[in-house]
Amino acid sequence: MLGMSANSVSYNEQGSVESGVDAAQENSSIPGSISSGGAASSLFSADYKKNEDLKEMLESNKESLKLEAMKRIVGLIAKGKNASELFPAVVKNVASKNIELKKLVYVYLVRYAEEQQDLALLSISTFQRALKDPNQLIRASALRVLSSIRVPIIVPIMMLAIKEAATDLSPYVRKTAAHAIQKLYSLDPDQKEHLIEVIEKLLKDKSTLVAGSVVMAFEEVCPDRIDLIHKNYRKLCNLLVDVEEWGQVVIIHMLTRYARTQFVSPWREDAVFDENSAKAFYDSEEERRVDQSKPYIMDPDHRLLLRNTKPLLQSRNTAVVMAVSQLYWHLAPKHELSIITKSLVRLLRSHREVQYIVLQNIATMSIQRKGMFEPFMKSFYVRSTDATHIKTLKLEILTNLANEANISTILREFQTYVKSQDKAFAAATIQAIGCCATNISEVTDTCLNGLVLLLSNRDETVVAESVVVIKKLLQTQPSQHSDIIKHMAKLFDNITVPMARASILWLMGEYCEHVPKIAPDVLRKMAKTFTDEEDIVKLQIVNLAAKLYLTNSKQTKLLTQYILNLGKYDQNYDIRDRTRFIRQLIVPNEKSGALSKYARRILMAPKPAPVLQSAFKDRDRFQLGTLSHTLNSQASGYLELSDWPAVAPDQSVRNVEVVEPVKETGAPALSKSKHAKSNEKFYSDSEEEDGEEEEGSNSEDSSSSSSEESVSESESEENSDDSNKSSSSQSEKSSSESDSEKKKTLKNKKPQQQKLDSKDRKQKNGNAVKVESRSESESGSESSSSESSSESGSELDSDSDSGTDQKKNTKPKPVQSKPVIKVEKKEVSLLDLDDFSPVPVTTPKSSILSPNLLSDLQGLLISPTASALQASSPVFVPETSHELLHRMTGKGLSAQYRFTRQPCIYGNSMVSLQLTLSNSTDQALENIHISEKSSTGQNIHRFNAIERLEPQASVTVSMGVDFNDSTQAANFQLCTKEDEFSVSIQPAVGELLLPITMSEADFTKEQGKLVGMNESSATITMTPENVSSQSVNRKVVSVANLGVIPSGQENIYRFSGKTVSSGSLVLVSVVLKDPDAVITINTEKTVMGSMLLRQVKTALTNSGP
């Protein structure tokens, strides 16, 4: 058989000498070169019964029949059927000049060559010949198929072919060679050394076609040979934009690894980046910081990589965007990270599989850097149509993003999820609520209350999950929650889920000392129903009995004995065992050994609280975007990302000597030039392209993008080691510099300008208002959208504050302008995003309850319904002022502030402050102002700079701060001509409110809507002197800026207000029940609610004025 096939080889060889040429010229007519194949193969036909007709067709003279046969065969392969017996008949057609037939034969060959190695060898000579074909595409496809045939014998032939192809004139063939390297390596790893040589050669290639493929080969064959990259690093960075998408992905991943070994970490604490030195070289559009307090200087090559990958965030290919994102995550200074956020959020729109991966990565990122994704929180809201694994991931992210400021919004969202029909998801939500409750102590009580309400849910999973989470929460702080345990005891009769019942019993037992009266009673009830309970509940009954016996044996001794007796004869041996064990442990008798002495310590040992933490906590050990990260375990082929080196390795290794890299690839070109010339027809394309490469200028398509040109420019710049820059790039640089200068001056002018603007704005039509609002409400990088033309300078400034520096201060909007804007809003529907509903489904007031909506509107549009609740003037304005800057620390300048409790004239969402500055030195202080940059996220309306403050004089100015409904301190710099002082204002929660008036009926109605998680209450004992209506009113309004509601009942006091920033209602009621008083606070801002409650509590319990 072998002999026979050898025959047919030789035959084919003869046949295809001419056919090879023919094939190159295409579409020639039938030259019957393989016609006698039928004679040769008649010998085989006897062996096969199946597919007889196929074989006959393959051996026929007619092309169309052969083609038909091959199509059927490929169809068989595609369906996974075995077609290997046709190998000899098929392989003869390998030299066919019908391209489609040839392709199909290739497909077949690649599939079955491994199984029929001997026969496959018959085809090799055809490929060898094709490798010398003048047409580059034929050469490439021959190499492709040759290298895909997994037959070890031909390794030397493959090696030779790869070496040859690596110096081919056509970049396409070189690309194919790079692909072949990996295939050969997987076939025969012994060839590694030779292959590395080829890789080294190909890495120097300047063609964008080759770059991606060769880096792929590098990653497969020798990922540890970082040294091969040094000289090509800058070239790769510069070519990156023009490489095809898949190549980009591979290169970016490789460069990430490279950079981690070569550059020092940019993540130092408070690192400040001085890039001035880099600027001289790279006329970048990049940011720079003026401060030079730290000596960290980013390696210009490091910067180059970051700069050149940034535009790729705009790619349509999700893999590229993900790759760039992970590169930034692993390499960029922390303050630059925010630019990837938007792109990642965009990917969420993609298919569910992409969503899954992206969400996983975001989950990991959001643990470490909440701020990055917080502005996009709503993008992670769950839809009922999402797949379960998407839902849980979104939930995970929302939990990670929760903080004091947004927790109320998140909890509200969670409330919706809890009701979901997808019960697994509802259970996960309850877990998430538990997580939030432990992470943010302000809402622990609220969450607990909410969870307790869920206990009466009808669904078993929900109840069980709630009980389990409550159990965990209570374990962290048991002492304060005896009432919840009591409540659970009350609900106990209605709860049927065994797991939940067991959990409650466990809680009773564990904290029986906190509920000394109830626990024995529960045990009594359980003794009655013991026999009907589930096993898991019975175990806990025994457990509870034992614990009670130890703590309160007087009351429960008999009960315990009864239960132990029941347990003794239970059907389940677990319970019998447990009963026996417990009896020995707790009931002292002569048999029980030393152990019973320690019974109390054993049973009542303090148990550590379970830790509720994210499942993504430790995922960051894997490089983001990799399969290993997705699986959270090391996948085969994963390349570890090394830590930053402590000291940067030599930078000069990346310097490229004055080599003409083009010449290098040009050299083989020269030697082949004759060959090339003779086939001019075929080479026309590649020659033009090569020419383009060599000159770095336009040849055929002068229209080729400017970006390409600039790339080649900067390349040449680098190659010549920055000595002779082309004049154009210099001018470019200077222009960009002047740009950034202009920008700076612009920025300084901005506040005044905008103030002027605001007046016109009122008259402008709605559209204009809308645009304004857009750019203002944008967080972080306002430059990217509004200042489109100059990305320089400003961007980092805004980015550097981790995206929270919202420049809302440029929003001087006098209160009087509100109505004007509102009227316009009605006319221009674009603006009217809020509750415009022709059919009043809900009472208008309900919209004020939606912080989401209001935060959407970001204070530009006040809620139309806000006027329905009339704002009133403050009942009480405290005179106390707080110290902002002591004269000692302020070098003579002292500052005090107080809250005026008036609506702020600078912005609807701002809290108005009065600042008193005094000069205690003996020199005049000049130019007192607040510096431009505020270090926290708050929006501050600064006072106009004070030109001069005479010695011993003082001046009072007013300012506005948007605390965003959080008690987080506003930090800013108070500056004089010489000095800068960091100061901070910490508002009391009561100052973040504005009083409103409403009727008693409205109050009760609103209160009814704000129950559950939104309600917090406490009972206190009043000191006798506080029990007059006057003193209660005074106490409350002095703590918080609330309006008093005239009350019809004597012992109930009601107060109402709204939060300054979001306008959420805050309702406070105090009910006196001699001598106790119940304070209830209802607000959506649960954090504020609980904080306010604490303060009102202290105010009412303290005696004094």
Add this chain to the structure above:
Amino acid sequence: MIHSLFLISNAGDLFLEKHWKSVISRSVCDYFFEAREKAVEPDNVPPVIRTPHHYLINIYREKIFFKLMFLFSKLGVCFIVDVLYRMCADYFGECSETTIKDNVVIVYELLEEMLDNGFPLATESNILKELIRPPTILRSMVNTITGSSNVGETLPTGQLSTIPWRRAGVKYTNNEAYFDVVEEIDAILDKSGTTVFAEIQGVIDACVKLSGMPDLTLSFMNPRLLDDVSFHPCVRYKRWESERVIAFIPPDGNFQLMSYHISAQNLVAIPVYVKQNISFFETGSSGRLDITVGPKQTMGKTLECLVVTVHMPKVVLSANLSATQGTYNYDPVTKILVWDIGKLNPQKLPNLKGSLSLQSGAPKPEENPSLNIDLKIQQLAISGLKVNRLDVYGEKYKPFKGVKYVTKAGKFQVRT
């Protein structure tokens, strides 16, 4: 690196397999079938399954599981499936089990060209079309008569050039360039109609049939709207960054020029409001449903193709409703109520009202089902985006130009 690809129909029938490296037995799919069994809905099958030797990536589109076997992976696999999906749609009109089965050879050839050794080689649809021509009825007739083939006879030149997406020597007698601005609103509205979350996803689809090598520049009236964009590779980033114009040498024919995202932080107009009242009674195993739809911020345009879809709770057996406009249909198997309204008449708001009957004895559902809304508004981009002008450089002719705007509802959900 993609090792192998298996296509599995919704019924669990493995109907195509392709191996780029050595052959992997199809028994690996058993892991998948196991997971498929566990997840009740096909949507819930985990995207990544780990087996002792391989990683299975599951991609579910249109009732077909694309299953990929990996050694180690990059996110990009989805993109490959997308390309394959798009190609199938291009070639055969739709991508379904039947069309793939009918054209198995072409699909196989496409896969062969798209990847080499598991590494993506050519994913640009124009190149693929040059390599393997899409079948048409006419051509298949000619082919059977003359014996010529579907495989392109000229070898693709595009792949070799610096602009791989465009082939040389394009010629048209009528030069035309059309752009469709398509925006989808993704939104969640709460019970009271308040917007919980809303954002706009926009794409600009282009159909460019221009001769030669035109260099186009598209500019917008209000480019500041676009702050989050992604482009076809033909667009020059730098021009966009510096001038906010889209400059590109277009591929020939249909392609997606760019997509953009206007995020939740901006104001998004909601064109429709829904007044709904769905309630289930505590006793009597029944419930009521009352839905009215009306226009909200439509900028004076008409709402078309309005469809309301409700995923009912499992206990709802049937629905006895009456619609003042359009038709409704309740599928008791999938529990999906579809109310196809059509064009919205603002004078007479459509209303769907009636009773639902529940499985007797079952507890009443706790949560009301949420409504998904579908709609279309012609001649309007809801974000307000407007194309300013299109300039052609590099060619002499005056092309015919056109822009069309459409707004649709994307994932538009009303919570109840």
